[in-house]
Amino acid sequence: MKKNILFFALIAVFSCNAIIAKSFTPAFVKGSTANYLRLGICNHEFNENEGLGIGNSSAEVHAVTKLSADFVAPYEGAIITGINFGLCEPLNNITVFIRETATGAYIVSKKLANAKKGWNSVIFDTPLTLEKKNYYIGYHIPTLPPGSNALGYNYKSAATAEARETLMLSIDKGAFDDFTDYGLVLSIQLLLTGDEAKFGNKAEVVEIGRTKPQPINSVLDIPVKFRNIGTNKITNIEITYKLGTNTPAKQSFTVEAPAGSTPQTVTLKDIKINMSGNFTVSITKVNGIEFSGTPVSIPINTYDPTKNAERKVLLEQFSTEKCGSCPSGTSTLKKVVEQPEFADNVLWVVHHAGYYPDSYTIPESVSYERFYGNADYAYAPAMMLDRTIFDEYENVPVMGIDGDEEIVADFFREALNVPTTTSIVITQSNTVDVDRKVRIEVYGKDLSGTPPTEDLYVYIFLLENGIKTTTQSNSGGSYTHNNLIRSAVNGAGGAKITWNGNTFSVTAEATLPTEWKAENMDVVAFVAKNYQNPLNNTQVLNAEKVKLIINSLTAVENVYSETIHAYAKNGTIVVNGEYTSISIYGIDGKEFRNNNLPKGIYIVKVENKSQSAVKKVMLR
Numbered sequence: 001m002k003k004n005i006l007f008f009a010l011i012a013v014f015s016c017n018a019i020i021a022k023s024f025t026p027a028f029v030k031g032s033t034a035n036y037l038r039l040g041i042c043n044h045e046f047n048e049n050e051g052l053g054i055g056n057s058s059a060e061v062h063a064v065t066k067l068s069a070d071f072v073a074p075y076e077g078a079i080i081t082g083i084n085f086g087l088c089e090p091l092n093n094i095t096v097f098i099r100e101t102a103t104g105a106y107i108v109s110k111k112l113a114n115a116k117k118g119w120n121s122v123i124f125d126t127p128l129t130l131e132k133k134n135y136y137i138g139y140h141i142p143t144l145p146p147g148s149n150a151l152g153y154n155y156k157s158a159a160t161a162e163a164r165e166t167l168m169l170s171i172d173k174g175a176f177d178d179f180t181d182y183g184l185v186l187s188i189q190l191l192l193t194g195d196e197a198k199f200g201n202k203a204e205v206v207e208i209g210r211t212k213p214q215p216i217n218s219v220l221d222i223p224v225k226f227r228n229i230g231t232n233k234i235t236n237i238e239i240t241y242k243l244g245t246n247t248p249a250k251q252s253f254t255v256e257a258p259a260g261s262t263p264q265t266v267t268l269k270d271i272k273i274n275m276s277g278n279f280t281v282s283i284t285k286v287n288g289i290e291f292s293g294t295p296v297s298i299p300i301n302t303y304d305p306t307k308n309a310e311r312k313v314l315l316e317q318f319s320t321e322k323c324g325s326c327p328s329g330t331s332t333l334k335k336v337v338e339q340p341e342f343a344d345n346v347l348w349v350v351h352h353a354g355y356y357p358d359s360y361t362i363p364e365s366v367s368y369e370r371f372y373g374n375a376d377y378a379y380a381p382a383m384m385l386d387r388t389i390f391d392e393y394e395n396v397p398v399m400g401i402d403g404d405e406e407i408v409a410d411f412f413r414e415a416l417n418v419p420t421t422t423s424i425v426i427t428q429s430n431t432v433d434v435d436r437k438v439r440i441e442v443y444g445k446d447l448s449g450t451p452p453t454e455d456l457y458v459y460i461f462l463l464e465n466g467i468k469t470t471t472q473s474n475s476g477g478s479y480t481h482n483n484l485i486r487s488a489v490n491g492a493g494g495a496k497i498t499w500n501g502n503t504f505s506v507t508a509e510a511t512l513p514t515e516w517k518a519e520n521m522d523v524v525a526f527v528a529k530n531y532q533n534p535l536n537n538t539q540v541l542n543a544e545k546v547k548l549i550i551n552s553l554t555a556v557e558n559v560y561s562e563t564i565h566a567y568a569k570n571g572t573i574v575v576n577g578e579y580t581s582i583s584i585y586g587i588d589g590k591e592f593r594n595n596n597l598p599k600g601i602y603i604v605k606v607e608n609k610s611q612s613a614v615k616k617v618m619l620r
Helices: 005-010 069-075 326-337 363-372 405-416
Strands: 037-039 059-067 079-087 091-099 106-115 118-129 135-144 153-155 168-171 184-186 188-193 203-208 218-228 234-243 249-257 264-273 277-286 296-300 313-318 346-351 382-385 422-428 437-446 457-464 467-469 479-481 484-488 503-511 521-528 540-547 565-569 572-576 581-586 600-608 611-619
Touching: 037 069, 059 184, 059 188, 079 091, 079 106, 079 135, 091 118, 106 118, 118 188, 135 188, 203 234, 203 277, 203 296, 218 234, 218 249, 218 277, 218 611, 234 264, 249 264, 313 326, 313 405, 313 521, 313 540, 326 346, 326 382, 326 405, 346 405, 346 457, 346 484, 346 521, 346 540, 363 484, 382 405, 422 521, 422 540, 437 457, 437 521, 457 503, 565 611, 572 581, 572 600, 572 611
Parallel strands: 313 346
Antiparallel strands: 037 188, 059 135, 059 168, 079 118, 079 188, 091 106, 091 135, 153 184, 203 218, 218 264, 234 249, 234 277, 277 296, 313 382, 422 437, 437 503, 457 484, 457 521, 467 479, 521 540, 565 572, 581 600, 600 611
């Protein structure tokens, strides 16, 4: 489908899948017809049958993209020999140019009498030496015919999501309009030549897999995505990494990364997380040759498992079948929740409320419309995280679901980084297979040793997944509901906690209607403040989610592993939790006594009567 500049407001904004720490990754490979290096924000391919235009009148057009000083810095000293640009229709008398500002004088330019559909390479009469400074590269069309959609474009990638001024247009010598926020990039590149030794072996970190807060002294594997940005095939790389103030360490990898290939992932193994801080990664060797790659960092936070509980966040979505925008909101949340850093840590439930009710709406969900501040102004799709105000532009817990997945992910990260001292465990003694009854016990502990004086409540939801429907608005006639709240088992207000020292337990029972498919159901429990409190004081402290157990013979869930935390200290391995025996093994299977342990990685097996747990610990 062709797009028209005058109707950009109708273009669906492309949302990058950027979940993680990023650096710009230029396109930099040898051309197919000459040994030019192609450097640009855009991809090497674009859809030649889908271009941009300005409508049904002719116009003079200047099209420009910016290559920032930081973006071009790795190629400082290369020779700029020309420009490569993409069109979706043939045009005449195109002038390509380079400027230092969007509207400044040409540094260099050249006219192409007949430009073809596809990529066009223009070689300058006088080449330039690339410097570390901003370059605005573009082309001038003296007359774009009426109805023409000739301008080639790409969508921004995750690696270039933060680039600005990626597609700017001036019509009839007017001011430039910047279409960066539509996720668009002009299909244009610099053509470079240079020293093969300097530009042949180059790679760059694209992203580092983020992680949830980790128990102090735990051991973690961290994925790193990199890309070949040189001209040679890469067969091995060395990555140097550092957490906080630790001494840098290195790991090497054998890879197969031809020039111009898509990014690929390697995994840094057995990283000891002994402090909170920035985890910084850079590529320091490519094909055995020393290399100074741009460092990329992500924050890693730790907690003391003896004082802080593992954090899980409650995501409450508001959605109804009568809401035409809700399938799109659900799709955005699904993409973010399924990212590795959130998959087991963000617990998703869906209230069928916030817009006109449907057959799945329950009264408790409607009562939660108070989190909008005014139920008369409720809307969908919407969400809230831990019933906490996170959006600086809102003064209520509920907020809209942004179409940009990275913005949603940042809210998730902010919520996960709120520490908690409240632990939660769910057990079940159900007889669903006999009489469809469920009996759920939620118990937990305040690890600080001093429980809060403010009243807290346990809320228990039953969810059903895989509910197929043909009545969801704007779904094409077929839709599947997941994480749908079937029941607030102990009511909208939950059950008030009565502390026994620093522990608590709450029990709730229910009978499942026959139309609910028990095999597709989950249990979610969370500890929170009174939901009737002022909206700046309704926070969820922690949450947990388990599969609903159906078989009465197996209705005692094994949660033992979640209660055990192991870490290294002074040449020994310390285990917190209840146990009767500990066995310690090296990675070669050799068993060790728990004293004066040499540095290394250990497998710790902890047993307590009929229960067991296995943990991995690194001792340095």
